[in-house]
């Protein structure tokens with residue numbers, strides 16, 4: 288039994304056969320009327336639109352639009368074929384139906400014609416009539432043709448409406464390579480000869496150096512100047528030819544930038560002329576300030592300054608945080624009769640401590656500063672976030688508290704006029720040094736250089752150079768190698784290098800201090816070689832002692848982070864090992880530059896995992912390396928060490944655990 292009953296009104300003639308027939312006839316008549324009406328409507332529409340279209344066609348002569356219209360027409364024809372096929376099928380089925388039921392039926396069918404060019408769809412309605420009636424059939428065909436014609440016309444009209452130009456377009460264009468155009472001073476530097484050995488200049492041939500300094504140079508074993516020194520020393524001396532108060536011809540001297548390979552002697556290139564220039568000063572004031580990125584480098588440079596000022600009245604003071612702030616303050620100035628007097632002529636500083644003294648030490652005056660030396664300049668630019676340079680500049684041009692005691696006026700330099708030149712001004716000259724000086728004008732702009740003059744041994748930086756990457760010069764005596772390795776055999780290879788191939792003294796670099804420490808523990812536990820680590824894990828005094836021991840040959844292997852990658856000058860280093868491949872070319876250049884210094888020979892090995900090889904080798908060759916060769920390590924050569932190595936790994940695990948536990952308590 289049905290749960291629900293639906294009552295429908297079926298009409299009065301519900302069951303009558305005759306009424307059904309008459310209803311069919313009435314329906315057919317109605318449909319035929321509709322066909323006729325539609326036919327008439329189609330004819331009038333098509334005629335109108337054809338006219339419009341003709342008019343438009345004449346106006347539109349652009350090729351692209353015509354092509355689009357043709358495309359639409361092609362598609363419409365295609366759809367016509369589809370319709371005709373459907374028409375045949377439907378007609379056949381209609382005939383069958385007619386034979387069976389002797390009734391006429393009309394069927395409407397819609398065919399969708401996709402038009403991708405116009406990005407819209409146009410549906411065409413086709414009226415299909417039985418084929419048995421030739422007249423009706425003709426009418427139907429005509430109707431179909433007319434409807435297709437109408438569709439075409441509509442499509443063309445729509446094409447003209449939607450044929451707009453897409454700004455930006457989607458066509459792929461090959462972008463032209465932008466040619467790098469460097470400012471003239473960067474594009475045309477004063478060239479420093481790369482070949483150090485064949486371009487040595489006897490020290491007596493460089494003009495302007497006083498006999499005392501010449502004697503000191505000889506006493507330090509220096510008979511000839513390296514090319515960078517022979518070029519830069521006279522240039523700096525020339526800028527002080529009119530004394531400390533004026534530049535050449537009364538003008539402000541040009542700032543000097545020096546880009547020369549690691550170990551090429553850049554330190555003496557600024558130490559000698561600065562000491563020479565200041566040796567004639569009367570009153571002691573801070574006249575030279577050298578800024579370096581690390582304590583160790585500041586110490587190294589301070590040592591060189593001290594060795595060439597020894598026996599003179601010039602005093603060098605280092606402010607790099609090696610001593611307490613109070614001790615540094617006491618070394619910088621003293622109070623006599625209520626007036627502060629400087630105890631330093633040359634200050635060597637790290638940026639952090641320098642800023643501390645500028646802000647917290649009232650007696651620290653840079654009012655007489657003549658030379659600002661920025662060593663490892665590219666690194667110092669990167670560290671500009673500390674804004675140390677702007678603080679130095681402010682301190683230099685800050686009016687002294689007591690203007691009465693100051694004989695000279697010092698104002699921030701502006702345009703050169705007669706009025707601006709009339710009072711004596713101490714010019715501030717910047718001297719920049721680096722093995723990897725950036726050519727990025729935006730970065731260099733941060734230094735606010737005055738008519739800079741570049742000394743460079745990199746010849747590839749021509750004005751027409753399209754190269755976007757900086758190229759550098761590598762030390763002449765350097766041989767570069769790479770070693771293909773896996774993560775598991777890396778430590779074994781380093782042990783093989785040291786124990787069997789006797790590659791020592793060796794400086795080995797890792798990318799992290801944890802990595803350096805683990806490798807240090809591993810080599811120590813394996814035994815057979817004295818090893819030390821150098822990283823921020825150690826205190827400054829421990830680091831100092833470690834470097835000294837390494838320099839004296841007490842430690843043949845030093846495992847370090849990039850803390851020792853820049854500037855550190857240890858002449859005895861025969862071999863540099865990049866246990867972890869450096870990510871940046873500048874890091875690589877500074878690391879490998881710890882060997883092959885001062886024209887000597889040295890080797891650098893970089894351990895590369897398979898995935899690192901392509902990128903790393905490209906990076907090195909793009910930077911201008913003369914060639915990096917593959918160093919093969921046969922698996923058999925590691926065999927004898929494997930058992931001991933496995934045992935050492937187990938010991939290392941324990942040692943690391945113990946260290947962690949110790950840290951917790």
Ligand SMILES: Nc1ncnc2c1ncn2[C@@H]1O[C@H](COP(=O)(O)OP(=O)(O)OP(=O)(O)O)[C@@H](O)[C@H]1O
Pocket residue numbers: 508509510511512513516547548549550551552553554555721722853854855856858880884885
């Ligand atoms: N004219 C010279 N004759 C012999 N040795 C020199 C001469 N000039 C410098 N040296 C020595 O060359 C070594 C490298 O010099 P220096 O440290 O100045 O190089 P650098 O160009 O500053 O290197 P880096 O870019 O790595 O800092 C030092 O040990 C230095 O004593």
